[in-house]
Amino acid sequence: MFNVSTKTQYGIRALVHLARAGEVVGHVQGNPAATAAAIARSESISPKYLEGILSLLTTAGLLVSERGKHGGYRLARPPREVSMLEIVEALEGEIKPVDCIDSREVCAQGGSCLPRLFWLGLKESVDGYLSSRSLKDVLEGEADDGRA
Amino acid sequence: MFNVSTKTQYGIRALVHLARAGEVVGHVQGNPAATAAAIARSESISPKYLEGILSLLTTAGLLVSERGKHGGYRLARPPREVSMLEIVEALEGEIKPVDCIDSREVCAQGGSCLPRLFWLGLKESVDGYLSSRSLKDVLEGEADDGRA
DNA sequence: GGTATTCCTATGGGAGTGCTAGGAATATAC
DNA sequence: GTATATTCCTAGCACTCCCATAGGAATACC
Ligand code: FES
Ligand code: FES
Numbered sequence: 001m002f003n004v005s006t007k008t009q010y011g012i013r014a015l016v017h018l019a020r021a022g023e024v025v026g027h028v029q030g031n032p033a034a035t036a037a038a039i040a041r042s043e044s045i046s047p048k049y050l051e052g053i054l055s056l057l058t059t060a061g062l063l064v065s066e067r068g069k070h071g072g073y074r075l076a077r078p079p080r081e082v083s084m085l086e087i088v089e090a091l092e093g094e095i096k097p098v099d100c101i102d103s104r105e106v107c108a109q110g111g112s113c114l115p116r117l118f119w120l121g122l123k124e125s126v127d128g129y130l131s132s133r134s135l136k137d138v139l140e141g142e143a144d145d146g147r148a
Numbered sequence: 149m150f151n152v153s154t155k156t157q158y159g160i161r162a163l164v165h166l167a168r169a170g171e172v173v174g175h176v177q178g179n180p181a182a183t184a185a186a187i188a189r190s191e192s193i194s195p196k197y198l199e200g201i202l203s204l205l206t207t208a209g210l211l212v213s214e215r216g217k218h219g220g221y222r223l224a225r226p227p228r229e230v231s232m233l234e235i236v237e238a239l240e241g242e243i244k245p246v247d248c249i250d251s252r253e254v255c256a257q258g259g260s261c262l263p264r265l266f267w268l269g270l271k272e273s274v275d276g277y278l279s280s281r282s283l284k285d286v287l288e289g290e291a292d293d294g295r296a
Numbered sequence: 297g298g299t300a301t302t303c304c305t306a307t308g309g310g311a312g313t314g315c316t317a318g319g320a321a322t323a324t325a326c
Numbered sequence: 327g328t329a330t331a332t333t334c335c336t337a338g339c340a341c342t343c344c345c346a347t348a349g350g351a352a353t354a355c356c
Contacts, residue, residue, distance in 0.1 A: 001240035002150055002274065006314065009246060012263050035332065049315055055334065068323020069331045084266065092149035098157060115160050118286045122277055126150065129273040138266045154345065183301065197346055203303065216354020217300045
């Protein structure tokens with residue numbers, strides 16, 4: 001249960017790769033952006049598949065892309081300022097265990113649906129964990145000390 | 149993301165239904181077990197589909213079934229002693245964001261994979277929430293006060 | 297025997313996942 | 327301005343899983 005798609009897994013690994021290489025917007029001009037092909041090779045990911053994933057992250061504002069020769073991708077912000085919740089939501093959509101979580105569709109119970117509260121709590125628990133971790137934390141292998 | 153299947157949603161609603169009616173093993177003999185058809189009608193769930201779900205819950209030891217006329221299902225234990233983690237795992241399998249969570253397959257990183265720690269933390273967060281809630285909590289619409 | 301129930305197996309449409317392929321748009325290099 | 331290297335866009339396909347439906351076998355009561 002709760003399988004995370006390869007799309008998200010690859011996306012995170014690519015972001016970690018970029019953060020490691022220090023490829024952030026505003027660096028020295030001589031430091032070229034990493035290309036999709038290079039990341040794919042280094043991480044053993046299907047190149048064309050990864051292209052699409054990086055495009056998504058660019059649209060979401062997490063990456064900055066440069067086209068043409070010597071083009072590639074850079075992080076739009078330093079790793080510390082990127083929460084894992086942002087990343088996951090950009091690739092996987094909102095965390096939504098059940099559909100009735102935002103739209104109050106009544107499920108036979110007529111509005112006072114008990115399970116709904118339970119699922120809502122689950123969403124908050126997941127959101128809480130994800131937003132408490134930044135890309136930098138993942139990068140540095142932060143052990144999950146506190147549960148805050 | 150993190151969609152919970154209808155199988156699990158229906159299963160939980162059925163369990164809540166049974167708990168509400170107070171149909172626990174060891175009650176008065178006159179109190180008949182609830183049939184799958186009755187629950188399906190009351191909860192507006194496809195009858196044959198629900199049958200399979202209740203069978204799963206029986207195999208998992210959460211329900212006790214009686215076949216033949218006047219048969220049906222009862223809770224195997226009082227709601228207080230049934231954790232939501234048990235229920236979810238019975239229907240949905242283990243919480244496993246990524247496959248490498250138990251088997252230490254190296255993903256190009258050669259063993260020191262950073263993202264893996266992150267996913268492990270997510271699993272622990274979800275497991276923590278689910279095991280902290282009992283069926284009785286859901287039944288009573290326990291608001292999620294503490295995050296413990 | 298008749299009836300009501302759980303239990304088992306098979307089937308099928310639909311949606312989503314995980315890629316693959318081809319090319320268009322864009323920017324540099326010579 | 328032609329060649330080259332890159333991102334970007336769209337389409338398609340095999341595969342799996344989800345959700346349900348259907349038919350009947352096994353079981354237990356009357
Ligand atoms: S309203 Fe969603 S489970 Fe009841
Ligand atoms: S070992 Fe699973 S993501 Fe690296």
